[in-house]
Amino acid sequence: MDRLIYLDNAATTRTAKEAVEAMLPYFEENYGNPSSIYGLGSKSKKALMVAREEIAKSIGAKPQEIYFTAGGSESDNWALIATAEAYAFKGKHIITSKIEHHAILHTCEYLQKRGFEVTYLNVDEDGLISLAELERAIRPDTILISVMAANNEIGTIQPVAEIGAIAKAHQVLFHTDAVQAYGHIPINVEECHIDMLSASGHKINGPKGIGFLYIRQGVKSRSFIHGGAQERSRRAGTENVPAIAGFGAAVKKAFDNMESRTAKETELRDYLIERIGSEVPHCKLNGHRDKRLPNNVNFSFEFIEGESLLIMLDMKGICASSGSACTSGSLDPSHVLLAIGLPHEKAHGSLRFTLSEENTKEELEYVVDCVKEIVAKLRSMSPLYEDFCKKSEDTKCTVKR
Numbered sequence: 477m478d479r480l481i482y483l484d485n486a487a488t489t490r491t492a493k494e495a496v497e498a499m500l501p502y503f504e505e506n507y508g509n510p511s512s513i514y515g516l517g518s519k520s521k522k523a524l525m526v527a528r529e530e531i532a533k534s535i536g537a538k539p540q541e542i543y544f545t546a547g548g549s550e551s552d553n554w555a556l557i558a559t560a561e562a563y564a565f566k567g568k569h570i571i572t573s574k575i576e577h578h579a580i581l582h583t584c585e586y587l588q589k590r591g592f593e594v595t596y597l598n599v600d601e602d603g604l605i606s607l608a609e610l611e612r613a614i615r616p617d618t619i620l621i622s623v624m625a626a627n628n629e630i631g632t633i634q635p636v637a638e639i640g641a642i643a644k645a646h647q648v649l650f651h652t653d654a655v656q657a658y659g660h661i662p663i664n665v666e667e668c669h670i671d672m673l674s675a676s677g678h679k680i681n682g683p684k685g686i687g688f689l690y691i692r693q694g695v696k697s698r699s700f701i702h703g704g705a706q707e708r709s710r711r712a713g714t715e716n717v718p719a720i721a722g723f724g725a726a727v728k729k730a731f732d733n734m735e736s737r738t739a740k741e742t743e744l745r746d747y748l749i750e751r752i753g754s755e756v757p758h759c760k761l762n763g764h765r766d767k768r769l770p771n772n773v774n775f776s777f778e779f780i781e782g783e784s785l786l787i788m789l790d791m792k793g794i795c796a797s798s799g800s801a802c803t804s805g806s807l808d809p810s811h812v813l814l815a816i817g818l819p820h821e822k823a824h825g826s827l828r829f830t831l832s833e834e835n836t837k838e839e840l841e842y843v844v845d846c847v848k849e850i851v852a853k854l855r856s857m858s859p860l861y862e863d864f865c866k867k868s869e870d871t872k873c874t875v876k877r
Protein backbone atom coordinates (compact mmCIF):
# COMPACT_ATOMS: atom_id res chain seq x y z
CA MET A 477 0.00 0.00 0.00
CA ASP A 478 1.72 3.19 -1.09
CA ARG A 479 -0.93 5.51 0.17
CA LEU A 480 -0.49 6.71 3.75
CA ILE A 481 -3.06 8.94 5.40
CA TYR A 482 -1.89 9.95 8.84
CA LEU A 483 -4.76 10.77 11.18
CA ASP A 484 -3.15 10.08 14.55
CA ASN A 485 -1.65 13.43 15.44
CA ALA A 486 -2.74 13.14 19.07
CA ALA A 487 -0.39 10.16 19.39
CA THR A 488 2.49 11.99 17.79
CA THR A 489 3.22 14.29 14.88
CA ARG A 490 5.64 14.42 11.99
CA THR A 491 8.71 16.45 12.96
CA ALA A 492 8.57 19.80 11.16
CA LYS A 493 11.39 20.56 8.70
CA GLU A 494 12.10 23.72 10.67
CA ALA A 495 12.59 21.65 13.81
CA VAL A 496 14.90 19.14 12.14
CA GLU A 497 16.98 21.96 10.66
CA ALA A 498 17.21 23.71 14.00
CA MET A 499 18.47 20.49 15.60
CA LEU A 500 21.15 19.48 13.10
CA PRO A 501 23.90 21.97 14.03
CA TYR A 502 23.89 20.69 17.63
CA PHE A 503 25.00 17.15 16.80
CA GLU A 504 28.27 17.43 14.90
CA GLU A 505 29.18 21.11 14.97
CA ASN A 506 27.97 22.81 18.13
CA TYR A 507 28.17 19.82 20.40
CA GLY A 508 29.56 21.68 23.39
CA ASN A 509 28.12 21.31 26.87
CA PRO A 510 26.01 24.39 27.63
CA SER A 511 27.54 24.53 31.11
CA SER A 512 31.08 24.94 29.73
CA ILE A 513 32.82 28.28 29.72
CA TYR A 514 34.46 28.19 26.28
CA GLY A 515 32.89 29.47 23.08
CA LEU A 516 31.70 26.08 21.85
CA GLY A 517 29.66 25.58 25.02
CA SER A 518 28.17 29.02 24.84
CA LYS A 519 26.68 28.26 21.42
CA SER A 520 24.68 25.49 23.04
CA LYS A 521 23.80 27.75 25.92
CA LYS A 522 22.51 30.33 23.45
CA ALA A 523 20.31 27.67 21.80
CA LEU A 524 18.72 26.90 25.18
CA MET A 525 18.11 30.57 25.79
CA VAL A 526 16.47 31.15 22.41
CA ALA A 527 14.14 28.16 22.81
CA ARG A 528 13.29 29.06 26.39
CA GLU A 529 12.35 32.60 25.39
CA GLU A 530 10.24 31.41 22.47
CA ILE A 531 8.36 28.98 24.73
CA ALA A 532 7.92 31.48 27.57
CA LYS A 533 6.45 34.00 25.13
CA SER A 534 4.00 31.41 23.79
CA ILE A 535 2.19 31.11 27.16
CA GLY A 536 2.83 34.57 28.59
CA ALA A 537 5.46 33.36 31.08
CA LYS A 538 8.98 34.45 31.97
CA PRO A 539 11.90 32.46 30.55
CA GLN A 540 13.09 31.54 34.04
CA GLU A 541 9.72 29.88 34.69
CA ILE A 542 10.26 27.29 31.93
CA TYR A 543 11.94 23.99 32.88
CA PHE A 544 12.89 21.54 30.14
CA THR A 545 11.96 17.90 30.75
CA ALA A 546 11.99 14.67 28.78
CA GLY A 547 8.35 15.14 27.73
CA GLY A 548 4.78 15.47 28.86
CA SER A 549 4.84 12.45 31.17
CA GLU A 550 7.83 13.74 33.10
CA SER A 551 6.31 17.20 33.37
CA ASP A 552 3.09 15.74 34.77
CA ASN A 553 4.96 13.54 37.26
CA TRP A 554 7.07 16.46 38.37
CA ALA A 555 4.15 18.85 38.78
CA LEU A 556 2.23 16.44 40.97
CA ILE A 557 4.93 14.72 43.00
CA ALA A 558 7.09 17.74 43.76
CA THR A 559 4.09 19.89 44.65
CA ALA A 560 2.67 17.18 46.88
CA GLU A 561 5.95 16.94 48.75
CA ALA A 562 6.57 20.66 48.96
CA TYR A 563 3.06 21.44 50.24
CA ALA A 564 2.42 18.35 52.38
CA PHE A 565 2.89 20.56 55.43
CA LYS A 566 -0.21 22.47 54.38
CA GLY A 567 -2.41 19.54 53.41
CA LYS A 568 -2.53 16.27 51.57
CA HIS A 569 -5.56 16.63 49.32
CA ILE A 570 -5.37 16.85 45.52
CA ILE A 571 -8.20 17.34 43.02
CA THR A 572 -8.06 16.05 39.46
CA SER A 573 -10.53 14.69 36.91
CA LYS A 574 -11.51 11.20 35.83
CA ILE A 575 -10.42 11.79 32.25
CA GLU A 576 -6.80 12.81 32.74
CA HIS A 577 -3.95 11.17 30.86
CA HIS A 578 -2.38 8.20 32.64
CA ALA A 579 0.69 10.32 33.36
CA ILE A 580 -1.58 12.18 35.81
CA LEU A 581 -3.85 9.35 36.94
CA HIS A 582 -1.10 6.86 37.68
CA THR A 583 0.92 9.53 39.47
CA CYS A 584 -2.14 10.28 41.61
CA GLU A 585 -2.39 6.58 42.48
CA TYR A 586 1.28 6.64 43.41
CA LEU A 587 0.64 9.59 45.71
CA GLN A 588 -2.41 7.92 47.25
CA LYS A 589 -0.17 5.03 48.31
CA ARG A 590 2.00 7.61 50.04
CA GLY A 591 -0.73 9.13 52.14
CA PHE A 592 -2.27 11.72 49.84
CA GLU A 593 -5.98 11.87 49.19
CA VAL A 594 -7.23 12.43 45.66
CA THR A 595 -10.67 13.53 44.48
CA TYR A 596 -11.44 12.56 40.89
CA LEU A 597 -13.98 14.96 39.40
CA ASN A 598 -16.74 13.56 37.21
CA VAL A 599 -17.34 14.82 33.72
CA ASP A 600 -20.62 15.22 31.84
CA GLU A 601 -21.50 13.37 28.64
CA ASP A 602 -19.38 15.82 26.64
CA GLY A 603 -16.35 15.39 28.89
CA LEU A 604 -16.63 18.72 30.72
CA ILE A 605 -15.99 18.97 34.45
CA SER A 606 -18.49 20.87 36.59
CA LEU A 607 -17.13 24.07 38.13
CA ALA A 608 -19.66 23.75 40.96
CA GLU A 609 -18.43 20.23 41.74
CA LEU A 610 -14.85 21.49 41.65
CA GLU A 611 -15.64 24.25 44.10
CA ARG A 612 -17.45 21.82 46.42
CA ALA A 613 -14.45 19.46 46.33
CA ILE A 614 -12.05 22.08 47.67
CA ARG A 615 -11.21 21.57 51.36
CA PRO A 616 -8.95 23.39 53.80
CA ASP A 617 -6.27 20.75 53.16
CA THR A 618 -6.49 20.92 49.35
CA ILE A 619 -3.10 21.85 47.92
CA LEU A 620 -3.44 21.26 44.20
CA ILE A 621 -5.97 21.12 41.38
CA SER A 622 -4.76 19.37 38.23
CA VAL A 623 -7.17 19.45 35.29
CA MET A 624 -6.11 18.98 31.70
CA ALA A 625 -6.61 21.81 29.22
CA ALA A 626 -7.91 19.52 26.48
CA ASN A 627 -8.48 15.79 26.38
CA ASN A 628 -6.30 13.60 24.21
CA GLU A 629 -9.05 11.14 23.28
CA ILE A 630 -12.23 13.14 22.78
CA GLY A 631 -10.72 16.61 22.29
CA THR A 632 -12.96 18.37 24.82
CA ILE A 633 -11.53 21.70 26.00
CA GLN A 634 -11.99 22.45 29.71
CA PRO A 635 -12.84 25.95 31.03
CA VAL A 636 -9.23 26.54 32.09
CA ALA A 637 -9.62 30.24 32.94
CA GLU A 638 -12.62 29.54 35.19
CA ILE A 639 -10.79 26.69 36.93
CA GLY A 640 -7.80 28.98 37.46
CA ALA A 641 -10.02 31.68 38.95
CA ILE A 642 -11.55 29.20 41.39
CA ALA A 643 -8.12 27.86 42.36
CA LYS A 644 -6.83 31.36 42.92
CA ALA A 645 -9.85 32.41 45.00
CA HIS A 646 -9.26 29.41 47.29
CA GLN A 647 -5.46 29.79 47.30
CA VAL A 648 -4.97 26.34 45.84
CA LEU A 649 -2.32 25.70 43.18
CA PHE A 650 -3.51 24.95 39.66
CA HIS A 651 -1.65 22.65 37.29
CA THR A 652 -2.87 21.91 33.78
CA ASP A 653 -1.73 19.13 31.47
CA ALA A 654 -1.75 21.16 28.27
CA VAL A 655 0.05 18.55 26.16
CA GLN A 656 -2.83 18.33 23.66
CA ALA A 657 -3.96 21.93 23.87
CA TYR A 658 -0.57 23.63 23.58
CA GLY A 659 -0.07 25.11 20.12
CA HIS A 660 -3.68 24.36 19.16
CA ILE A 661 -5.52 26.87 21.32
CA PRO A 662 -4.11 30.04 22.92
CA ILE A 663 -3.29 29.67 26.62
CA ASN A 664 -2.00 32.50 28.78
CA VAL A 665 -0.81 31.48 32.23
CA GLU A 666 -1.53 34.94 33.67
CA GLU A 667 -5.06 35.29 32.31
CA CYS A 668 -5.90 31.73 33.32
CA HIS A 669 -4.15 31.83 36.72
CA ILE A 670 -2.14 28.73 35.90
CA ASP A 671 0.65 27.89 38.36
CA MET A 672 2.07 24.93 36.46
CA LEU A 673 1.64 23.76 32.88
CA SER A 674 2.91 20.65 31.08
CA ALA A 675 3.62 20.46 27.35
CA SER A 676 5.46 18.12 25.02
CA GLY A 677 7.52 18.57 21.85
CA HIS A 678 6.37 15.64 19.77
CA LYS A 679 2.70 16.60 19.93
CA ILE A 680 3.37 19.87 18.12
CA ASN A 681 5.74 18.78 15.35
CA GLY A 682 8.81 18.95 17.54
CA PRO A 683 11.12 16.05 18.40
CA LYS A 684 10.21 13.25 20.80
CA GLY A 685 11.58 13.03 24.32
CA ILE A 686 11.49 16.73 25.08
CA GLY A 687 8.90 18.80 26.91
CA PHE A 688 8.65 21.50 29.48
CA LEU A 689 7.03 22.28 32.78
CA TYR A 690 6.10 25.87 33.48
CA ILE A 691 6.37 26.63 37.19
CA ARG A 692 5.18 30.04 38.28
CA GLN A 693 7.80 32.02 40.16
CA GLY A 694 7.21 31.66 43.88
CA VAL A 695 5.61 28.22 43.68
CA LYS A 696 7.52 25.82 45.90
CA SER A 697 8.91 22.84 44.07
CA ARG A 698 11.83 20.59 44.78
CA SER A 699 14.49 19.23 42.43
CA PHE A 700 12.93 16.52 40.34
CA ILE A 701 16.21 15.03 39.09
CA HIS A 702 19.11 15.35 41.53
CA GLY A 703 22.60 16.13 40.30
CA GLY A 704 24.05 19.17 38.56
CA ALA A 705 22.78 22.72 38.61
CA GLN A 706 20.97 22.60 35.27
CA GLU A 707 17.48 24.12 35.01
CA ARG A 708 18.11 26.25 38.08
CA SER A 709 19.07 23.12 40.05
CA ARG A 710 15.60 21.66 39.73
CA ARG A 711 16.18 19.23 36.88
CA ALA A 712 19.73 17.97 36.74
CA GLY A 713 21.42 16.44 33.71
CA THR A 714 23.14 17.86 30.66
CA GLU A 715 20.42 19.44 28.58
CA ASN A 716 19.16 17.76 25.42
CA VAL A 717 20.36 20.69 23.32
CA PRO A 718 19.37 19.43 19.85
CA ALA A 719 15.87 18.48 21.02
CA ILE A 720 15.44 21.78 22.84
CA ALA A 721 16.51 23.71 19.72
CA GLY A 722 14.08 21.65 17.64
CA PHE A 723 11.29 22.12 20.17
CA GLY A 724 11.84 25.89 20.10
CA ALA A 725 11.62 25.95 16.31
CA ALA A 726 8.45 23.84 16.37
CA VAL A 727 6.89 26.18 18.93
CA LYS A 728 7.74 29.21 16.83
CA LYS A 729 6.16 27.62 13.77
CA ALA A 730 3.07 26.44 15.66
CA PHE A 731 2.38 29.86 17.18
CA ASP A 732 3.27 31.90 14.09
CA ASN A 733 0.62 30.17 12.01
CA MET A 734 -1.81 29.06 14.71
CA GLU A 735 -4.81 30.94 13.34
CA SER A 736 -4.59 29.85 9.73
CA ARG A 737 -3.62 26.29 10.66
CA THR A 738 -6.40 25.76 13.14
CA ALA A 739 -8.94 27.33 10.76
CA LYS A 740 -7.95 24.78 8.15
CA GLU A 741 -8.00 21.92 10.64
CA THR A 742 -11.41 22.96 11.96
CA GLU A 743 -12.82 22.91 8.46
CA LEU A 744 -11.44 19.42 7.82
CA ARG A 745 -12.62 18.25 11.25
CA ASP A 746 -16.15 19.49 10.67
CA TYR A 747 -16.26 17.93 7.22
CA LEU A 748 -15.33 14.54 8.68
CA ILE A 749 -17.78 14.89 11.59
CA GLU A 750 -20.66 15.87 9.31
CA ARG A 751 -20.07 13.14 6.78
CA ILE A 752 -19.49 10.25 9.18
CA GLY A 753 -22.29 11.44 11.45
CA SER A 754 -24.81 11.59 8.62
CA GLU A 755 -23.67 8.67 6.47
CA VAL A 756 -22.78 5.92 8.93
CA PRO A 757 -25.79 4.55 10.81
CA HIS A 758 -25.63 3.96 14.58
CA CYS A 759 -22.65 6.12 15.36
CA LYS A 760 -22.15 8.86 17.90
CA LEU A 761 -19.67 11.70 18.14
CA ASN A 762 -17.77 11.63 21.43
CA GLY A 763 -16.66 14.85 23.08
CA HIS A 764 -18.16 18.33 22.99
CA ARG A 765 -19.27 19.41 19.52
CA ASP A 766 -17.76 22.91 19.73
CA LYS A 767 -15.55 23.10 22.83
CA ARG A 768 -13.24 20.73 21.05
CA LEU A 769 -9.71 20.72 19.70
CA PRO A 770 -9.63 21.86 16.08
CA ASN A 771 -8.18 18.55 14.92
CA ASN A 772 -10.08 15.94 16.95
CA VAL A 773 -12.78 13.57 15.67
CA ASN A 774 -13.91 10.68 17.88
CA PHE A 775 -16.82 8.40 17.02
CA SER A 776 -18.35 5.31 18.58
CA PHE A 777 -19.79 2.79 16.17
CA GLU A 778 -22.28 0.38 17.63
CA PHE A 779 -21.94 -3.38 17.21
CA ILE A 780 -18.26 -3.45 16.23
CA GLU A 781 -14.81 -3.52 17.76
CA GLY A 782 -12.61 -0.48 17.32
CA GLU A 783 -9.56 -2.72 17.06
CA SER A 784 -10.93 -4.54 14.01
CA LEU A 785 -11.82 -1.24 12.46
CA LEU A 786 -8.28 0.02 13.02
CA ILE A 787 -6.65 -3.01 11.48
CA MET A 788 -8.83 -2.78 8.40
CA LEU A 789 -8.20 0.94 8.07
CA ASP A 790 -4.49 0.25 8.32
CA MET A 791 -4.79 -2.14 5.38
CA LYS A 792 -6.16 0.82 3.43
CA GLY A 793 -3.24 3.01 4.46
CA ILE A 794 -5.11 4.97 7.13
CA CYS A 795 -3.53 5.52 10.56
CA ALA A 796 -6.06 6.16 13.33
CA SER A 797 -6.51 5.19 16.93
CA SER A 798 -9.18 3.40 18.94
CA GLY A 799 -10.74 4.15 22.26
CA SER A 800 -9.14 1.33 24.18
CA ALA A 801 -5.84 1.59 25.92
CA CYS A 802 -4.27 -0.72 23.36
CA THR A 803 -0.86 0.87 23.84
CA SER A 804 -0.67 -0.60 27.30
CA GLY A 805 -1.58 -4.00 25.91
CA SER A 806 -4.78 -3.93 27.90
CA LEU A 807 -8.21 -4.67 26.53
CA ASP A 808 -9.98 -2.43 29.01
CA PRO A 809 -12.04 0.21 27.30
CA SER A 810 -10.86 3.78 27.62
CA HIS A 811 -11.41 5.36 31.04
CA VAL A 812 -12.33 8.57 29.23
CA LEU A 813 -15.14 7.00 27.23
CA LEU A 814 -16.46 5.22 30.33
CA ALA A 815 -16.34 8.51 32.25
CA ILE A 816 -18.53 10.25 29.66
CA GLY A 817 -21.05 7.49 30.20
CA LEU A 818 -20.52 5.12 27.29
CA PRO A 819 -21.30 1.51 28.11
CA HIS A 820 -18.38 -0.92 27.65
CA GLU A 821 -19.50 -2.21 24.26
CA LYS A 822 -19.84 1.26 22.79
CA ALA A 823 -16.52 2.37 24.24
CA HIS A 824 -14.94 -0.63 22.53
CA GLY A 825 -16.31 0.40 19.16
CA SER A 826 -14.75 3.80 19.04
CA LEU A 827 -12.31 5.43 16.71
CA ARG A 828 -10.23 8.59 16.96
CA PHE A 829 -8.99 10.61 14.02
CA THR A 830 -6.66 13.50 14.80
CA LEU A 831 -5.87 15.67 11.82
CA SER A 832 -3.08 17.98 10.80
CA GLU A 833 -2.97 20.86 8.37
CA GLU A 834 -1.24 18.52 5.93
CA ASN A 835 -4.40 16.47 5.45
CA THR A 836 -6.64 17.23 2.49
CA LYS A 837 -10.34 17.03 1.85
CA GLU A 838 -9.64 14.49 -0.85
CA GLU A 839 -7.94 12.24 1.74
CA LEU A 840 -10.93 12.57 4.02
CA GLU A 841 -13.33 11.63 1.21
CA TYR A 842 -11.37 8.41 0.85
CA VAL A 843 -11.44 7.91 4.64
CA VAL A 844 -15.22 8.31 4.76
CA ASP A 845 -15.62 5.78 1.94
CA CYS A 846 -13.37 3.33 3.76
CA VAL A 847 -15.11 3.79 7.12
CA LYS A 848 -18.53 3.22 5.54
CA GLU A 849 -17.37 0.11 3.76
CA ILE A 850 -15.52 -1.37 6.75
CA VAL A 851 -18.25 -0.61 9.28
CA ALA A 852 -20.82 -2.29 7.03
CA LYS A 853 -18.56 -5.29 6.54
CA LEU A 854 -17.82 -5.72 10.24
CA ARG A 855 -21.47 -5.36 11.12
CA SER A 856 -22.44 -7.98 8.57
CA MET A 857 -20.27 -10.39 10.59
CA SER A 858 -21.47 -9.21 13.98
CA PRO A 859 -23.92 -11.39 15.93
CA LEU A 860 -24.85 -8.33 17.99
CA TYR A 861 -25.88 -6.49 14.89
CA GLU A 862 -27.81 -9.44 13.57
CA ASP A 863 -29.70 -9.61 16.85
CA PHE A 864 -30.41 -5.92 16.70
CA CYS A 865 -31.70 -6.14 13.15
CA LYS A 866 -34.01 -9.02 13.97
CA LYS A 867 -35.56 -7.08 16.80
CA SER A 868 -35.80 -3.70 15.18
CA GLU A 869 -37.63 -2.40 12.19
CA ASP A 870 -34.56 -0.43 11.24
CA THR A 871 -34.56 0.04 7.49
CA LYS A 872 -30.89 0.92 7.52
CA CYS A 873 -29.96 -2.58 8.62
CA THR A 874 -27.59 -4.04 6.10
CA VAL A 875 -27.92 -7.63 7.26
CA LYS A 876 -30.02 -9.52 4.74
CA ARG A 877 -32.50 -12.09 5.85
Ligand SMILES: *Cc1c(COP(=O)(O)O)cnc(C)c1O
Pocket residue numbers: 486546547548549550552577579624626627628653654655656676677678679685686687
Ligand atom coordinates in the same frame (compact mmCIF):
# COMPACT_ATOMS: atom_id res chain seq x y z
C1 LIG B 1 0.90 12.57 24.99
C2 LIG B 1 0.35 13.08 26.25
C3 LIG B 1 1.11 13.07 27.43
C4 LIG B 1 2.49 12.44 27.50
O1 LIG B 1 3.43 13.16 26.75
P1 LIG B 1 4.82 12.46 26.35
O2 LIG B 1 5.64 13.58 25.82
O3 LIG B 1 4.49 11.45 25.31
O4 LIG B 1 5.38 11.86 27.59
C5 LIG B 1 0.56 13.61 28.57
N1 LIG B 1 -0.67 14.15 28.56
C6 LIG B 1 -1.43 14.20 27.44
C7 LIG B 1 -2.76 14.85 27.50
C8 LIG B 1 -0.94 13.66 26.26
O5 LIG B 1 -1.70 13.69 25.18
